[in-house]
Amino acid sequence: MPTPHLQADIAVIGGGSGGVAAALAAARCRVKTVLIEQDTLLGGTSTTAGVNCWEPVCGATGIPRRLFDRLTHLPGACGIYTSTRHCFFMRDILANYPGGEQRIVPFLRYQDTLKADWDYSLAWWPGRWNGVVFEPLAWHHAATALLAETGCCHVITGQAVVATERANNRTLGAVTLANGARITARIWIDNAGILARDAGCETLTGQDPYDRFHEPDAPITPSGQVNGATRIFRITPIRDPAVQSLPKDIPTECWWSPSFPKMVGTQYPNGDFNCNMLPTITGQDLATMTMPAALAETERRILAFWHHVQTNWPEFQHYAIKMLFPKLGIRESFRVVCRYMLTENDLLAGLAGQTHDDLIATADHTMDRHGGGQAMRQVTAPYGIPYRCLLPVDIDNLILAGRIAGFSSLAASSCRLTRTIMQLGQAAGFAAAIACHNHTLPADISVRHLQQLVNQENKT
Numbered sequence: 001m002p003t004p005h006l007q008a009d010i011a012v013i014g015g016g017s018g019g020v021a022a023a024l025a026a027a028r029c030r031v032k033t034v035l036i037e038q039d040t041l042l043g044g045t046s047t048t049a050g051v052n053c054w055e056p057v058c059g060a061t062g063i064p065r066r067l068f069d070r071l072t073h074l075p076g077a078c079g080i081y082t083s084t085r086h087c088f089f090m091r092d093i094l095a096n097y098p099g100g101e102q103r104i105v106p107f108l109r110y111q112d113t114l115k116a117d118w119d120y121s122l123a124w125w126p127g128r129w130n131g132v133v134f135e136p137l138a139w140h141h142a143a144t145a146l147l148a149e150t151g152c153c154h155v156i157t158g159q160a161v162v163a164t165e166r167a168n169n170r171t172l173g174a175v176t177l178a179n180g181a182r183i184t185a186r187i188w189i190d191n192a193g194i195l196a197r198d199a200g201c202e203t204l205t206g207q208d209p210y211d212r213f214h215e216p217d218a219p220i221t222p223s224g225q226v227n228g229a230t231r232i233f234r235i236t237p238i239r240d241p242a243v244q245s246l247p248k249d250i251p252t253e254c255w256w257s258p259s260f261p262k263m264v265g266t267q268y269p270n271g272d273f274n275c276n277m278l279p280t281i282t283g284q285d286l287a288t289m290t291m292p293a294a295l296a297e298t299e300r301r302i303l304a305f306w307h308h309v310q311t312n313w314p315e316f317q318h319y320a321i322k323m324l325f326p327k328l329g330i331r332e333s334f335r336v337v338c339r340y341m342l343t344e345n346d347l348l349a350g351l352a353g354q355t356h357d358d359l360i361a362t363a364d365h366t367m368d369r370h371g372g373g374q375a376m377r378q379v380t381a382p383y384g385i386p387y388r389c390l391l392p393v394d395i396d397n398l399i400l401a402g403r404i405a406g407f408s409s410l411a412a413s414s415c416r417l418t419r420t421i422m423q424l425g426q427a428a429g430f431a432a433a434i435a436c437h438n439h440t441l442p443a444d445i446s447v448r449h450l451q452q453l454v455n456q457e458n459k460t
Contacts, residue, residue, distance in 0.1 A: 016044025
């Protein structure tokens with residue numbers, strides 16, 4: 001039987017949030033697009049890793065809004081939450097919680113999650129700290145439907161890329177999937193890092209030293225430390241209150257840290273809670289383990305943590321663990337050296353202080369490194385992300401659409417939020433479509449045309 005072959009104008013590798021946004025943007029421009037995801041669900045970290053919450057952030061209109069609107073048509077699929085308790089920022093009984101609690105408020109709207117008129121002098125703003133929570137399977141179905149409606153996107157799930165071919169020294173030509181299928185394309189979009197890695201793009205890992213980008217909060221010497229990872233679990237209400245039994249081989253005390261971590265508990269529409277430990281495992285620990293070993297260790301840590309929570313906060317005896325999500329929520333891996341590297345200096349300058357003429361997305365999240373050995377630093381205003389951050393130095397027909405893009409480690413700790421990554425994916429998809437229509441390379445397109453498409457999408 002001959003090996004199947006699929007030819008497309010644009011191929012997107014990785015069906016996470018950035019990849020889905022890129023494929024949707026490209027396909028909506030009537031360009032033949034293929035989206036390849038190794039898991040059976042689209043969404044990546046947002047679905048299989050359980051990061052089922054969109055934190056409040058500026059600039060998250062366009063495709064993120066389209067996806068949210070589609071979710072609202074599915075019963076029990078999503079809701080808007082607000083911060084109701086937090087041990088760091090609230091007092092008395094509202095502080096009596098092992099971290100932060102977020103509950104759905106029916107009258108809140110999507111625009112309430114976009115931080116309009118935000119007071120950046122506040123570390124926390126109760127009543128305004130609003131975001132989106134969703135069911136992971138509903139996210140997959142909504143994204144799949146939007147992609148199908150374009151009529152221009154072929155989605156392949158459950159297939160990993162096993163080989164990458166160069167067309168020449170500076171361009172990619174084809175990939176081969178685990179089932180033997182061969183995919184060719186003119187323009188490639190990498191959401192997962194597979195193409196950039198296999199093509200030999202220069203990458204950075206860990207904390208960048210001060211002399212690399214001259215960031216005020218960078219360490220003097222480089223470090224391999226990366227942002228911590230979380231194994232998210234889901235709890236559900238039970239009829240008879242109880243403390244879940246702890247296996248005999250798991251200690252009741254925290255063995256991996258001086259004390260148990262905090263968690264963010266976010267209510268689902270059905271009353272379950274999404275529980276996010278901050279973090280479950282540090283980047284240093286994760287780097288020493290195989291993934292099966294890391295999953296086994298994080299399960300042990302979750303069970304010990306849950307026993308601690310139920311024992312010290314009796315309200316949690318009315319809940320039981322329903323599931324552990326099958327994958328880790330990875331906040332940071334490697335970053336590709338691009339034509340421009342976004343740094344802490346950009347974040348601190350804000351839009352008013354940046355002079356780039358190719359901005360295609362905005363963000364404003366705190367620089368936070370969970371278990372990464374650096375303090376959090378607030379931004380004082382929204383900042384912009386240049387298009388050049390999506391263009392690797394080494395490959396000409398490749399665009400990046402994920403946390404692997406051109407960021408310093410400190411910048412990545414801020415602009416890694418899901419809806420920001422979707423904004424980058426949206427820009428990547430439009431840029432790829434322009435390149436295909438004009439028979440040119442991504443670096444040679446009209447940035448003004450790209451910005452017009454992005455702005456038009458963000459206004460819908």
